[in-house]
Amino acid sequence: MFDTRHPNIKKLLASLAFVTLSLQTCVELSPQVPPPSKFIYFRPQSSSMTDMLRDAPLGQVIRWATKNKILKYPEERDDYDLPTTYSTMLNAAEQNAPMPSSINTRIASYVEPARHRTRASSTLSSDSEMVETSNLEKVQTEKEERSPYAPADKDVEALSLNRIRSRLEAAPYTEARLELEAELSLARTETRPIVPVKTSDGNILVDWYTTDDPANPQNWSDTKRSFISIVICLYTFVVYTGSAIYTSSEEELIHKWGLRPVEASLPLSLYVLAYGMGPLIWAPLSEIPVIGRSPVYATTMVLFTILSLPTAMVNNFAGLLVLRFLQGFFGSPCLANGAATMQDMYSLLYLPYALVAWVSAAYCGPALGPLLSGFAVAVKGWRWSLWEILWAAGPIFLVMFMLLPETSTPNILLRRAKRLRKLTGDSRLMSQSEIDQKKMSASKILVDAIVKPIEITLKDPAIAFVNVYTAIIYGIYYSFFEVFPLVYPVYYGFSLGMVGVVFTCILVACMIGIAIYCAYLHFYLVPDIMKNGLRVQESRLVPALFACFGPTIGLFLFGWTARESIHWIAPTVGITIYAASVFIVMQCVFVYVPLSYPHYAASLFAGNDFLRSAFACGSILFGRPLFVNLGVGKGVSVLGGLSVIGLSSPWAKLGLGPGLYVTAGQWVMGDQ
DSSP: OOOTTSHHHHHHHHHHHHHHHHHHHHHHHSOOOOOOTTSOSOOOOOOHHHHHHHHSHHHHHHHHHTTTOSSOOGGGSTTOOOOHHHHHHHHSOOOOOOOOHHHHHHHHHHHTTSSOOOTTGGGSOHHHHHHHHHHHTOSGGGGOBOOTTSOOTHHHHHHHHHHHHTTGGGSTTSHHHHHHHHHHHHHTTSOOBOOOEEOTTSOEEOOOSBTTOTTSGGGSOHHHHHHHHHHHHHHHHHHHHHHHGGGGGHHHHHHHHTOOHHHHTHHHHHHHHHHHHTHHHHHHHHTSTTTOSHHHHHHHHHHHHHHHHHHHHOOSHHHHHHHHHHHHHHHTHHHHHHHHHHHHHSOTTTHHHHHHHHHHHHHHHHHHHHHHHHHHHHHHOTHHHHHHHHHHHHHHHHHHHHHOOOOOHHHHHHHHHHHHHHHHOOTTEEOHHHHHHHTOOHHHHHIIIIIHHHHHHHHOHHHHHHHHHHHHHHHHHHHHHHHHHHHHHHHHOOOHHHHHHHTHHHHHHHHHHHHHHHHHIIIIIHHHHHHHOOOOGGGGGHHHHHHTTHHHHHHHHHHHHOSTTSOTHHHHHHHHHHHHHHHHHHHHHHHHHHHHSGGGHHHHHHHHHHHHHHHHHHHHHHHHHHHHHHOHHHHHHHHHHHHGGGSSHHHHHHHHHHHHTHHHHHHHHTTO
């Protein structure tokens, strides 16, 4: 931290506070539409821009420096009135009456599939499902009570929906969430107050105030959600571009420091390895309610940006290796938490569209890196590629620091509960995330983040195969950065900059993949879910049934048409086929994995990220010797042969998945 007593720091904070207060005053002076009179509650009316600034890291720093006198939350304002539902419950005498059976029945109907719906659980007997349900509800709120002063009928309906809505993170990819979101979308058409729930030990769970509470990320405007999505995508693009942007500098470093080609590729391979290791730490850290996502983004991105300066100025190879590894490690939260941020804001039904944009940024980043640096390095020298990382990261960090709000529901409600306790002086007001956080320990976080993905991978052959197959195709993708310099300059006389232009074929492939996958979502998946509900998770592999042939076809086409006698467009078409089909396969995997084990989705993603990055790190190192010693045709054929492994997998999992993996699912669930 910094010393706020320093004169310069005081001036800076005073200036920031003045600008912020001016913006806030302008917003507050604008006319506001009062809430409907038939509901008695406080409905915050504020600007999205002011909210974003307040919830962003910069706003939190200003609030801390001014002791919360600037950028106040509604609960901190003098004119704030505690919602009637909360004041009534706080003032009521202790009640021990059980919750009406109608509500319990309704809640149970939505919670039943919530936590561990796996491919195995879908085939188990109804008795087994009841056991799973009972395990799910072993939380402190399992014996919740309802205040006798709560509204009746339609407000009871809102209660039964929204008390579960605040805990959707426990089951982010299940039928329960889909059904719940469908009813919530109808409830948002009119403002309904949400009645808080009292637990068996007397705590009152802090939730959203209304069905359209503006603090709920899923209630944010399309403009606000789109802005945040764009920032996350740009952040992801910059970090992924930072990996391959260095490849244009390899040849000059070989001559400058007398390196072997394999040694010159180490800064790239270590960067890739590091951003695969980072999610093992950053993913579980961001899931701790008291921390959230935004602090992790801001802290690591500022370190990534700062490290970019010495990386571009280093004068020895060992220092370059260390700095590149640290760059990748601190840039990895976009890989660890990008999908989680999208999930916070978008409903389950339309989340795949948001994920398409995010995955596209990650997929195209490495491909465009050589293009961005190729021409500049040829004229300005090898350092230029590393300077470009700093120039791209700096503006993104500033935008994130000033305008990227917190999206984690557990964190938002935890902070709201703290403000309400300060306002009322009543310690019974708690969020569900605070209760859950008390049960967290370093050992449990470590088990869920590292041990559990390994256990599931070893016990479930489907997850094991998915991890191995995605690691192979991801490693092949990064091997292109070693084979392209052996093909296009040698056979076709391309310059360093023109080799970067060839990588744009991956951008074209990505656009083709987006068009195909979005058409599948729009014309098949979304209508099918709306009509029939969520099917077994293997049904998400339908696009992969056809796309799985693409990697093998594309690789063999590239490998055996890359020669002087054949036009350069032929091998380029092969790479395009490979890249487009891999994009579709990866999209299917990103949906299939979390549906298999919802509760461990983040950990499974982190494990998959590590395996992919580890194999990609190795492929960068063995790629050039492979192609030099065997030749381009035979070397690429080896990789094409590895890709054959994936041809039968989607068909087998789609046809046999639910029955084939019952035993594996029982093994995993038996340890819970």
